[in-house]
Amino acid sequence: MSRVEIFDSTLRDGAQAEGISFSVEDKLKIVKAMDELGVAYIEAGNPGSNPKDLEFFRRVKDIQLNNAKLTAFGSTRRRNINVSDDANVKSMLEANTEAVAIFGKSWDFHVTDIIQTTLEENLKMIEETMAFFKENGKEVFFDAEHFFDGYKANPEYALQALEAAVKGGADCLVLCDTNGGAMPLEVYEITKKVCETFSVRVGIHTHNDCGMAVANSMMAVEAGATHIQGTYIGFGERCGNANLSTIIGNLQLKKGYHCIPEENLETLTSTALFVAEIANIVLYDKEPYVGRSAFTHKGGMHIDGVNKASHSFEHINPELVGNTRRFLMSEVAGRSTILKKIAKIAPEITKDSEEAKQIIDRLKELEHEGYQFEGAESTFELIIRKHLGKYKSFFELENFKIIGEKPAKDSKFSAYAMVKVNVDGNEEFTAAEGDGPVHALDIALRKALEVFYPQLKEVHLTDYKVKVLDSKDATAGKVRVLLTSSDGKNVWSTVGVSSDIIKASLIALVDSIEVKLLRDLENKMRAYM
Structure with missing residues (x-):
């Protein structure tokens, strides 16, 4: 060679x-x-x-x-x-x-x-x-x-x-x-x-x-x-x-x-994420080999083809470079995609199971409310887990309060957030300031939870998108918030919908933290097996 x-x-x-x-x-x-x-x-x-x-x-x-x-x-x-x-x-x-x-x-x-x-x-x-x-x-x-x-x-x-x-x-x-x-x-x-x-x-x-x-x-x-x-x-x-x-x-x-070295090829993606993290930039989703969308499929025909023979719509196996295959939840993805997602969490469930029908019906309800799971597979995973009883709540957000004001001329902060969380009967109350209410809430919530889960110090938001769903209702319309988070090694996205942008953001933010804690727990359990 x-x-x-x-x-x-x-x-x-x-x-x-x-x-x-x-x-x-x-x-x-x-x-x-x-x-x-x-x-x-x-x-x-x-x-x-x-x-x-x-x-x-x-x-x-x-x-x-x-x-x-x-x-x-x-x-x-x-x-x-x-x-x-x-x-x-x-x-x-x-x-x-x-x-x-x-x-x-x-x-x-x-x-x-x-x-x-x-x-x-x-x-x-x-x-x-x-x-x-x-x-x-x-x-x-x-x-x-x-x-x-x-x-x-x-x-x-x-x-x-x-x-x-x-x-x-x-x-x-x-x-x-x-x-x-x-x-x-x-x-x-x-x-x-x-x-x-x-x-x-x-x-x-x-x-x-x-x-x-x-x-x-x-x-x-x-x-x-x-x-x-x-x-x-x-x-x-x-x-x-x-x-x-x-x-x-x-x-x-x-x-x-x-x-x-041949054995290092599988670190190609994780190294890209690490360098992006250190450089404080977001790795381009469509980057060949290492991007989040490099092996992502949305169309039903593509997904069906990949499931039957991956090389029909993929030029290499994503595992060779440490990347993963993703099937997007969308109006063109097809029923089989949903069943594949369910099978990853509960392999015993088949397409004819009552649980599968219930989950699909629940997804349809949420989509009618304005949810969209394309690019937010982590929220979709939590929904499946909650329905099947395979979900552990890591904390309870008891209450929060946000104060907004016109910042002083030399201050970059325009909002303050106070939160109280409960973890296994132990309460933690904290406050933080931020550049806007969502930023302040994000900082305060993580600050409170880091007392119980220090690994959350690794996590930060890399993207925040808001889409108005009912523009005819002006400021009273529903919004959909899509958050992308990273811990420097992995990237995941969550979604929240509400007529209150703070609530929609909070839904997505809580899901983001839950996903991190859930995955860390599962990795720890696998290490002991």
């Missing part, structure tokens, strides 16, 4: 994405996650760029990596200066990583107009920087910045830049589509030319400005590249980078390449 090295740049290129800001602790957690996944290299940032990165490189030395090599990032030496005197070069050396990734100019326009030096001086900058790090025992990657634009503008000079890196001892030439504007066929042709010209490893680094980052990376491998750079779930500057979670799935499951 041919090997393709995976070089993860989540902590460097990913950190340049709008809205992303990693703390040192965040970066250390992602280093551990990427190493456990089994990537070959982790690009951790520029050690000389800011105090945060200086602290990170100091602390990361204490982490034992089993699969990945930590890589420092920086530029070639500055123009007209000795390489050993360049502050950026010295900081990368002091980071004491096994490998370094050095970017340099390969587009003549950038050389003359952006860094404003001569073409010959730029070649010296590349060669001397490569040689310096090789002399100091480093594995060296040359990131040829703007390579595809440079090659199209002046192929002779772009190749001279690569030749200078090879002369300096570069271990790998990484062709960068820095502007993200290259097309797959030209990436293939240009990469093939480079692979035929040089005997060292060739890599690819693409951006997604034309939506081609994954396709361009795949085509580079087809042309002979054996090293791929990207970010784990694709976020990065502008439109993002090549999505490594997709590329790993494509190469290893579709093309037969070895990217990560």
Whole structure:
């Protein structure tokens, strides 16, 4: 099986994405996650760029990596200066990583107009920087910045830049589509030319400005590249980078390449959720392989086909990447879908059972009231459990009170909530403030329950949607609230309906907490079996 090295740049290129800001602790957690996944290299940032990165490189030395090599990032030496005197070069050396990734100019326009030096001086900058790090025992990657634009503008000079890196001892030439504007066929042709010209490893680094980052990376491998750079779930500057979670799935499951240890493929999804959690973003539902909707079926014909032969409507078994198959409850899902859901909880119930008929009738009643279970399977599961007596109430919300007011000019809080809960006869009363009544209620309820269930500290809402069902009744109309929650490892959704938006939100919120506690209990019981 041919090997393709995976070089993860989540902590460097990913950190340049709008809205992303990693703390040192965040970066250390992602280093551990990427190493456990089994990537070959982790690009951790520029050690000389800011105090945060200086602290990170100091602390990361204490982490034992089993699969990945930590890589420092920086530029070639500055123009007209000795390489050993360049502050950026010295900081990368002091980071004491096994490998370094050095970017340099390969587009003549950038050389003359952006860094404003001569073409010959730029070649010296590349060669001397490569040689310096090789002399100091480093594995060296040359990131040829703007390579595809440079090659199209002046192929002779772009190749001279690569030749200078090879002369300096570069271990790998990484062709960068820095502007993200290259097309797959030209990436293939240009990469093939480079692979035929040089005997060292060739890599690819693409951006997604034309939506081609994954396709361009795949085509580079087809042309002979054996090293791929990207970010784990694709976020990065502008439109993002090549999505490594997709590329790993494509190469290893579709093309037969070895990217990560085979046994780690099933952690592809959980790692994506973890990285999204640390980055404080919501993982895109429709992300290939790892998204919540990647193996979700709604149409009755699709569901029927998957039940008979999963490959009829799925390109792989979701379990291979640690994802799960979902059948949505909807008007097009069909009766068989409901029966399948019931069977997961109570296998003894058949389509002819009286319980099955009662549950279906109950669902119809709730749908008439405005409930919709598409995307809210967790609430649907609780309904089945309650009807079959397979439900445990973990707490009772005895009462709550919400106070809203116009916030002070400098305050972000506009509401206060007080709640009293009862857990097995023990009461807890608490209050919290929030940005709106639902936010305040959410914080207060979790705060009270964390006294009894500390694991709820892991849980937070990732999405909150409100739909008005009876618009003709204006503000008196019914609303449906859909909540999505996560504990960093799993994601689930619940729904509530009422003419009172606070009550509808509370119904969904209580169900969300109950689902978490119920699943934790069942996992604990399975562990003892």
